[in-house]
Amino acid sequence: xxxRAWNLTIERGGRRVIAGLSFEAPEGSALIVTGPNGxxxxxxxxxxxxxxxxxxxxxxxxxxxxxxxxxxxxxHLGHADGVKSALTAGENxxxxxxxxxxxxxxxxxxxxxxxxxxxHVIDFPAxxxxxxxxxxxxxxxxxxxxxPLWLLDEPTTALDAAAQRAFAAIMRAHVQGGGILxxxxxxxxGLDDAQELRLGDIERAQA
Amino acid sequence: xxxxSPSPPTPPPDGEGSASPAPPGRRWREEPDEGRPxxxxxxxxxxxxxxxxxxxxxxxxxxxFFLILVAxxxxxxxxxxxxxxxxxxxxxxxxxxLATLLGLDRLFQADHDDGSLDLLVNGSLPLEVAVLIKCAAxxxxxxxxxxxxxxxxxxxxxxxxxxxxxxxxTLAAGTPALTMIGAIGxxxxxxxxxxxxxxxxxxxxxxxxxxxFGVAAASAASGGAxxxxxxxxxxxxxxxxxxxxxxFAAAAALxxxxx
Numbered sequence: 001x002x003x004r005a006w007n008l009t010i011e012r013g014g015r016r017v018i019a020g021l022s023f024e025a026p027e028g029s030a031l032i033v034t035g036p037n038g039x040x041x042x043x044x045x046x047x048x049x050x051x052x053x054x055x056x057x058x059x060x061x062x063x064x065x066x067x068x069x070x071x072x073x074x075x076h077l078g079h080a081d082g083v084k085s086a087l088t089a090g091e092n093x094x095x096x097x098x099x100x101x102x103x104x105x106x107x108x109x110x111x112x113x114x115x116x117x118x119x120h121v122i123d124f125p126a127x128x129x130x131x132x133x134x135x136x137x138x139x140x141x142x143x144x145x146x147x148p149l150w151l152l153d154e155p156t157t158a159l160d161a162a163a164q165r166a167f168a169a170i171m172r173a174h175v176q177g178g179g180i181l182x183x184x185x186x187x188x189x190g191l192d193d194a195q196e197l198r199l200g201d202i203e204r205a206q207a
Numbered sequence: 208x209x210x211x212s213p214s215p216p217t218p219p220p221d222g223e224g225s226a227s228p229a230p231p232g233r234r235w236r237e238e239p240d241e242g243r244p245x246x247x248x249x250x251x252x253x254x255x256x257x258x259x260x261x262x263x264x265x266x267x268x269x270x271x272f273f274l275i276l277v278a279x280x281x282x283x284x285x286x287x288x289x290x291x292x293x294x295x296x297x298x299x300x301x302x303x304x305l306a307t308l309l310g311l312d313r314l315f316q317a318d319h320d321d322g323s324l325d326l327l328v329n330g331s332l333p334l335e336v337a338v339l340i341k342c343a344a345x346x347x348x349x350x351x352x353x354x355x356x357x358x359x360x361x362x363x364x365x366x367x368x369x370x371x372x373x374x375x376x377t378l379a380a381g382t383p384a385l386t387m388i389g390a391i392g393x394x395x396x397x398x399x400x401x402x403x404x405x406x407x408x409x410x411x412x413x414x415x416x417x418x419x420f421g422v423a424a425a426s427a428a429s430g431g432a433x434x435x436x437x438x439x440x441x442x443x444x445x446x447x448x449x450x451x452x453x454x455f456a457a458a459a460a461l462x463x464x465x466x
Contacts, residue, residue, distance in 0.1 A: 050328070081322060082326055083321065083323075084254070084323060087258065091257065094250065095251070095253075096326060098246050099326050099332070101243055104246070
């Protein structure tokens, strides 16, 4: 399996944010998308998830399930957590697991939350959780449903140091298990052998 | 799975697959699971139902709004019992229409704002089916209580048992159409901050046929112009057509709005 993008061009509101971008991420690799604000990191991840139309070029997940789109084989974690305030952390995860094709049992929810150090809030309404705790509930989605491609947009926002370490271990386990990880970040995220995909250089070269 | 155009350059023939012992891609191919879409559908319905019933969900607010509209009418029209009884079906229908629209503007906007619409788009259900299930849950949580309580509220309008029963029946047959037409408006205005009012302006003209046939059928028992059956069947047809077509329109609007 390999994520491959060729000549990818994305426009947002008439402005070309990504022009002619090509990259490859083989099985078991991590790709950190870096670049200044407005360089198109979020647009790239949303386009890969299928939420944004692309102007030219394309992308594909080679050797994967042909009946599903790339987005349907990917976890996309954006700036919004997708955590419902009215539901408990466990109910949020149960819904995400059922919707994304995972294990919606309580044991799976508890295991996912415990891996992020949040097992004690499984029955708490999400509106009572702090920003970092909500973020961790969102990250626990990645564990209750197994999907090969993770598209993470600044995943460690609002996380404390311990949670960042725990999530770095989860990301390493995903990559070592043969998954592909594409993350937009300003730091290294604790992944040592990650490749870097730098955006924004094209624009500066043109200017 | 390939997305986009033109056709990709052939991948370079390098030997990086040899690094991993497992055949590439195999372990991620999910085992066939017939029950998965049904599980996802049930989970979505249960989630919508829970959110609607909890504090701030808005399901009970619709019923209270319905009650207040009906209770205000005798003050505006005066205490003429014959007039109230004659206008009763129309009042109940307009109150139900407004109460249904009241709760619909957040149908997709709440999911859009907190990012959980992404889960619906890339989930194991087609977006059209997800829209239909959300509407079904919304109807069960907000419109069904109106139908059940409408005979009770009709008593305040001095309506006789016959018209009360017919009005409840027409509301049961017609409110699915209101919910489904409203869902199109809710999907169109999903990314607008104050989309609720615009949604009402968009949707109210489209609900006029439902209102005409609903009130015509409900008035049949209290000396209306038309017999009951013909407008009631037209009302059922409107609901069925809206249920069949609106999910496609709403899903298309949602996909477009997210760009």
